Protein backbone atom coordinates (compact mmCIF):
# COMPACT_ATOMS: atom_id res chain seq x y z
CA UNK A 636 0.00 0.00 0.00
CA UNK A 637 1.28 3.47 -0.86
CA UNK A 638 2.36 5.81 1.87
CA UNK A 639 1.78 9.57 1.92
CA UNK A 640 2.27 11.69 -1.21
CA UNK A 641 5.48 13.36 -0.02
CA UNK A 642 7.09 9.93 0.06
CA UNK A 643 6.72 9.50 -3.71
CA UNK A 644 9.96 9.82 -5.56
CA UNK A 645 10.04 11.99 -8.64
CA UNK A 646 9.91 9.11 -11.09
CA UNK A 647 6.85 7.58 -9.49
CA UNK A 648 5.23 11.01 -9.25
CA UNK A 649 5.86 11.51 -12.97
CA UNK A 650 4.25 8.17 -13.82
CA UNK A 651 1.19 9.00 -11.77
CA UNK A 652 0.83 12.43 -13.39
CA UNK A 653 1.12 10.84 -16.84
CA UNK A 654 -1.55 8.26 -15.95
CA UNK A 655 -3.97 10.80 -14.45
CA UNK A 656 -3.51 13.26 -17.35
CA UNK A 657 -4.26 10.51 -19.85
CA UNK A 658 -7.37 9.54 -17.87
CA UNK A 659 -8.68 12.98 -16.89
CA UNK A 660 -6.92 15.46 -19.19
CA UNK A 661 -4.22 17.99 -18.41
CA UNK A 662 -6.44 20.38 -16.48
CA UNK A 663 -6.74 21.08 -12.76
CA UNK A 664 -9.68 19.10 -11.40
CA UNK A 665 -10.73 22.05 -9.24
CA UNK A 666 -10.25 25.28 -11.25
CA UNK A 667 -10.01 23.53 -14.67
CA UNK A 668 -7.07 25.67 -15.81
CA UNK A 669 -4.26 23.91 -17.63
CA UNK A 670 -1.67 22.15 -15.46
CA UNK A 671 2.04 22.72 -16.09
CA UNK A 672 4.01 19.61 -15.23
CA UNK A 673 7.28 21.45 -15.76
CA UNK A 674 6.86 23.32 -12.46
CA UNK A 675 9.02 21.44 -9.97
CA UNK A 676 8.98 23.94 -7.12
CA UNK A 677 6.38 22.76 -4.63
CA UNK A 678 6.14 26.27 -3.20
CA UNK A 679 4.68 27.40 -6.53
CA UNK A 680 0.86 27.70 -6.26
CA UNK A 681 0.55 26.02 -9.68
CA UNK A 682 2.66 23.00 -8.70
CA UNK A 683 0.75 19.79 -9.49
CA UNK A 684 -0.59 17.93 -6.47
CA UNK A 685 -2.61 14.75 -6.05
CA UNK A 686 -6.06 15.61 -4.80
CA UNK A 687 -7.98 12.94 -2.91
CA UNK A 688 -11.56 12.52 -4.16
CA UNK A 689 -12.43 10.95 -0.79
CA UNK A 690 -10.23 12.71 1.80
CA UNK A 691 -7.78 10.59 3.72
CA UNK A 692 -9.46 11.84 6.90
CA UNK A 693 -12.63 10.09 5.67
CA UNK A 694 -10.78 6.87 4.91
CA UNK A 695 -9.85 7.70 1.31
CA UNK A 696 -6.99 5.70 -0.13
CA UNK A 697 -3.71 6.83 -1.72
CA UNK A 698 -4.68 4.91 -4.82
CA UNK A 699 -5.03 6.19 -8.38
CA UNK A 700 -8.76 5.43 -8.31
CA UNK A 701 -9.08 8.00 -5.49
CA UNK A 702 -6.68 10.59 -6.91
CA UNK A 703 -6.96 13.39 -9.42
CA UNK A 704 -4.68 16.28 -10.30
CA UNK A 705 -4.98 19.80 -8.93
CA UNK A 706 -2.85 22.87 -8.43
CA UNK A 707 -1.15 23.19 -5.06
CA UNK A 708 -3.16 26.33 -4.30
CA UNK A 709 -6.51 24.84 -5.38
CA UNK A 710 -5.92 21.68 -3.37
CA UNK A 711 -5.00 23.70 -0.28
CA UNK A 712 -8.09 25.88 -0.59
CA UNK A 713 -10.35 22.89 -0.98
CA UNK A 714 -8.96 21.29 2.17
CA UNK A 715 -10.81 18.17 3.22
CA UNK A 716 -14.28 19.04 1.96
CA UNK A 717 -15.91 16.09 0.26
CA UNK A 718 -15.78 16.73 -3.47
CA UNK A 719 -19.54 16.81 -4.04
CA UNK A 720 -19.96 19.58 -1.47
CA UNK A 721 -17.21 21.58 -3.12
CA UNK A 722 -18.70 21.13 -6.60
CA UNK A 723 -22.11 22.33 -5.39
CA UNK A 724 -20.43 25.49 -4.14
CA UNK A 725 -18.98 26.13 -7.59
CA UNK A 726 -22.34 25.67 -9.31
CA UNK A 727 -24.02 28.23 -7.02
CA UNK A 728 -21.79 30.94 -8.49
CA UNK A 729 -23.27 30.57 -11.99
Ligand SMILES: [Zn+2]
Nearest residue numbers: 663666706709
Ligand atom coordinates in the same frame (compact mmCIF):
# COMPACT_ATOMS: atom_id res chain seq x y z
ZN1 LIG B 1 -6.38 24.76 -10.14
